[in-house]
Amino acid sequence: MSEAPTRPRSRGQLLFTIGIGMLIALLVIAAFGPLIAPYNPSTTSPNSLAEPTAAHWLGTDSIGRDLLSRLIVGGRSTLIITFAAVALALGAGLVLGLTSGYLGGKVDLTIMRLLDVVFAFPVFLLAIAVVAALGPTVRNLILTIAIVYTPAMARVVRGPVLSVKRWDHVEAARSVGVGEFAIALRHVLPMVVSPILVQTSLILANTIFTVTALSFLGLGPPPPDPNWGSMLAEARQFMELAPLTVIGPAVAIVFASLTFIVLANGLREMLDVGSR
């Protein structure tokens, strides 16, 4: 009997711990990629499409580059683009969502309608259009993905702000002469942190897919810099000869996405976001 109420909490904590472990692995790759990689990821060799050996743990690709090194260094670029894009989307979403929800009225209507326009586009179509128009540089890719995910972030912020701003402590703060800006930042924003954390984590998972898919289509960072999406695209034609060249990046992409999904679910259960 007494275990029943604690079970969901501990499940959440377990998921969260696993998620954090996976995240640390990803962060290490993102931070120290070139230092960990056993070879220079761009050095070619005649030994192409090799089977895994002691020298090349995962074998080599079509022009003899070490697959493991390319996975690590490619992960770094994929992850940095992902984190930067989501950080931008989070920043913009926080400002827009808080402004919109807190001020309400015409401001709310204007901001939300504008975001609806962006939201209405399929993510991919919009991303492809913007990257195609601006050119496939890392900076453009980051900006594009940030723009695409800003509306989702803003909505998640706005929803709880709409209800929190009616809570008594907000009126109490106003009754002692606290300014509106300070109320929004200090008395409303801290109340909506948990849904934002969960949403950020979920958007990170989606962004990994978006980044690799755009790179797969050739809209990512230009070669020879490796990243998971373009590695998958290059290896496709040799997948019968050297299956690891496809499986490697695929597993990496799934692992990265799974990290954030596990993290999001752990956070959601721990913070009890669903029940609000």
Add this chain to the structure above:
Amino acid sequence: MTGAPATLLEVRDLTATFSRDGVPSRVVNAISFDIAPGEAVGFVGESGSGKSVTARAVMRLAPEGSSIEWGGRIRFKGQELLNLTEREMRDVRGRRIAMVFQDPMASLNPVMSVGQQIDDMLVRHTGVSARAARKRTVELLSLVGIRDPQIRADDFPHQFSGGMRQRVLIAIAVSCQPDLLIADEPTTALDVTVQAQILRLLMRLRRELGMALMLITHDFGVIAGMVERVYVMHGGNIVEAGEVDALFAEPKHAYTQALLAAVPRIESTRRPA
């Protein structure tokens, strides 16, 4: 005339009109009243009689998510509050006029320590350093009867009971020594035993700090020992006003009589045989 003005707050023909979807509805209907410096005045009435809106009018606080139109005049220490800009009004709120709310469980920010919430208020209105503010905060907490104020200042609202939270809210309200304290149903959400303590605390602080008190309640039992004069509100109007003793002895308006009759009395509790 002596130096001090005879009235602290002078309200004339106050109206409050809500509008929702363009349809106006008047909830306070041209009421006038006065509060002298240091005086305790009660506002009694049932839910929806406009007493809370009247209290908020003095602070110019509109309920969130509604638009409200104030009319008439509210003179506070000779200053017309309805003409002040929002920025000037913010300096009045908390500094000159402070308010204690009904629900102490919900009126504190749950993610800030109570000390921090009082510090903020002191820094905002008196411009003291954070260190000086904390010293004053501890004094205030001890003034409202919280034991070990030094330690308790770092606690969060969920670590306090309802009565203790109301004490904290009162500490916040009196922190800048306002001239007028508005208490909107300050005891409604509390246990009966705690109610009496909070009311006694309000009385003591009023005396020690020389504040005027505007006490909003639906409960004549609360009014009895607390205030000098009473305004009875009904349907957005003041239906009767007078000295508290006279009003209890000889209620003139039918509504006041009905309200007084609604106070439960021990001797009238008779069970059918």
